[in-house]
Amino acid sequence: MEFKDVLNRYMERTGCSARDLAERSGLSTATISRYRSGDRVPEADSRQLENLAKGIAAIAAEKKIREMEEEAVRQALSEQAQGPGIEIEKLRLNFDTLLKTLSVSVSDLARFLSYDPSYLSRIRKGQRKLSDPQKFTADAFLKLDAKTEGTRRSILSSLPLYTADDALVFQVLRDNRVSEKNQIRIMEHIAFQRELTEEILSHDSIFEAYPNFSKDEFAQYPMTLSLAGAFYEEDIVYTYEQYREHLEMMKRFSQMHKNYHIEENKSPAFRHIQILIHEGSWAIVSKEKTPAIHFVIRHPKMREAMENITMPIVEGEEYK
Incomplete structure (x- = not known):
């Protein structure tokens, strides 16, 4: 969870607007809007964060909302705030490592991502901060990789969202009471995944092993939407009927794309x-259930071991 998520949740719980919080905290509405969007994050021990906590606590007290005292609010906000200069330096180092690992220039990356080269250069030099560095770095890696040759294989724990119709996805999101803002964010992520998949399928094959659950199995372990790549911090679950409908869509997608191959994983390990x-x-091991975690494996022997993995592997009950 990011700072903006914590702040927005407090504002939703208190039912206050940016203007309301600005009046109580002494900060400008523009500053609060930037905090809410993630364009800016205050430092953990800053006056701005302290004033935010005071403002939220004051509004909560006026509305007689319990368990929202100033110290508790300040602590929750501080845990997601940045330390002085740490976040932008970490971004600079990670971005520089990404470019060197992929052997790509800033100008090439800018062309692939439709960014201004000077903007990316400032990020690399630590002169500019991204609002969502995790997503930017992941998207940059995947978009560049989609243009390179090589067969892709996946062992899935959920169904790929790029094979689902938008109408079905929207229905699942509405059933889970996902906000309109997050619906847009998720649909943008799916559109990006479709773009990558179409790019790969234009020159190489994708093989995916999918889980096929009975109604009883599904009831015991409901399937969630595959959103680890979007770094979405809440689980969104299918109904069994929605899962089966998506499975049929996945099969139709395979029929429509000659380089897309699917097979049922009769012994799902995870x-x-x-x-x-x-x-x-490379190989990527991802945890789909929130919080999302991704391990990228590039070491030749470890990667080869993943490429030759043999199922079934029995997963312990505590990890299911």
Whole structure:
């Protein structure tokens, strides 16, 4: 969870607007709006964060909302705030490592991502901060990788969202009471995944092993939407009927794309772990259930071991 998520939740719980909080905290509405969007994050020990906590606590007290005292609010906000200069330096180092690992120039990356090269150069030099560095770095890696040759294979714990119709996804999101703002964010992520998939399928094959659950199995372990790549911090679950409908859509997608191959995984090893492999390049092990975690494996021997993994592997009950 990010700072903006904590702040927005407090504002939703108190039912206050940016203007209301500005009046109580002494900060400008523009500053609060930037905090809410993630464009800016205050430092953990800053006056701005302290004033935010005071403002939220004051509004909560006026509305007689319990368990929202100033110290508790300040602590919750501080845990997601940044330390002085740490976040932007970490971003600079990670971004520089990404470019060197992929052997790509700033100008090439800018062309692939439709960014201004000077903007990316400032990020690399630590002169500019991104509002969502995790997503930017992941998207940059995946978009560049989609253009490279090599067969892709996946062992899935959920169904790929790029094979689902938008109408079905929207229905699942509405059933889970996902906000309109987050619906847009999720649909943008799915559109990006479709773009990557179409790019890969234009020159290589994708093989995916999918879980096929009975109604009883599904009731015991309901499937969640595959949103680890979007770094979405809440689980969104299918109904069994929605899961079966999506499965049929996945089969139709395979019929429409000659390079897209699917097979039923009759012995699913994991409920919330999936493995993505770009043969000869990397393997990614991802935890789908929140919080999302991704391990990128590039070491030749470890990658080869993942490429030759044999199922079934029995997962302990505590990890399901």
